[in-house]
Amino acid sequence: xxxxxxxxxxxxxxxxxxxxxxxxxxxxxxxxxxxxxxxxxxxxxxxxxxxxxxxxxxxxxxxxxxxxxxxxxxxxxxxxxxxxxxxxxxxxxxxxxxxxxxxxxxxxxxxxxxxxxxxxxxxxxxxxxxxxxxxxxxxxxxxxxxxxxxxxxxxxxxxxxxxxxxxxxxxxxxxxxxxxxxxxxxxxxxxxxxxxxxx
Numbered sequence: 549x550x551x552x553x554x555x556x557x558x559x560x561x562x563x564x565x566x567x568x569x570x571x572x573x574x575x576x577x578x579x580x581x582x583x584x585x586x587x588x589x590x591x592x593x594x595x596x597x598x599x600x601x602x603x604x605x606x607x608x609x610x611x612x613x614x615x616x617x618x619x620x621x622x623x624x625x626x627x628x629x630x631x632x633x634x635x636x637x638x639x640x641x642x643x644x645x646x647x648x649x650x651x652x653x654x655x656x657x658x659x660x661x662x663x664x665x666x667x668x669x670x671x672x673x674x675x676x677x678x679x680x681x682x683x684x685x686x687x688x689x690x691x692x693x694x695x696x697x698x699x700x701x702x703x704x705x706x707x708x709x710x711x712x713x714x715x716x717x718x719x720x721x722x723x724x725x726x727x728x729x730x731x732x733x734x735x736x737x738x739x740x741x742x743x744x745x746x747x
Contacts, residue, residue: 594630595685603631604638610655617659617666628670629682636712637689639663644706664708671715675723680735683720687742700746 606612616635620628639660674682694700704710717739724735 594626595633598631598634600634600638603634607635607638607642608656610659613656613659613663617663620666620670625676625678629678629685632667632670632682633685633689635663636667636686637693640690640700640703640709641693642703644703644709661708664712668712668715671712671719674719677723677727680720680723680727680731683716683723684735684738686716687738691742691745694745704746 603616606616620632620635623631642660671679671683690700694703704713720735720739721732724732
């Protein structure tokens with residue numbers, strides 16, 4: 549039995565409204581064309597609108613983490629590039645899977661696994677210069693979070709996190725190599741610095 553077209557349209561409108569509400573609550577408000585052009589040149593300008601504290605609170609629960617996974621795939625590229633570095637850094641700031649069987653902890657670990665799979669897919673599909681900027685920002689924020697604490701290696705002991713980061717590093721190498729020797733060398737330097745912290 550096929551869904552009523554009007555009912556389907558109403559559901560799509562409700563979903564779009566819910567996504568817009570969540571985007572605006574964390575700082576990803578709708579962009580006009582001039583702002584969109586700017587964000588493609590420098591997505592950090594858009595990143596500055598984010599409510600990092602709210603994003604951190606959302607990621608502390610399984611329900612919130614699942615919602616982030618669902619919302620990410622519907623964002624515009626510049627919106628993804630603005631929010632993903634913070635999501636990666638905040639997720640990796642959380643202790644890696646503890647092995648506890650407590651319900652809330654277990655559920656959050658599972659939800660984070662889904663989030664990392666979503667991020668891995670986004671990284672694998674990325675091809676643009678904006679994505680390369682996002683990758684650099686991810687590494688920068690992750691390193692800043694763990695700097696001087698000797699905790700990055702432990703944070704990456706989680707298989708789901710490692711797979712997502714591996715996809716990021718591989719795609720970063722691929723995009724930078726396609727952009728020419730100067731861009732490739734810049735990426736190699738950033739990646740090397742990160743790996744020194746991680747190993």
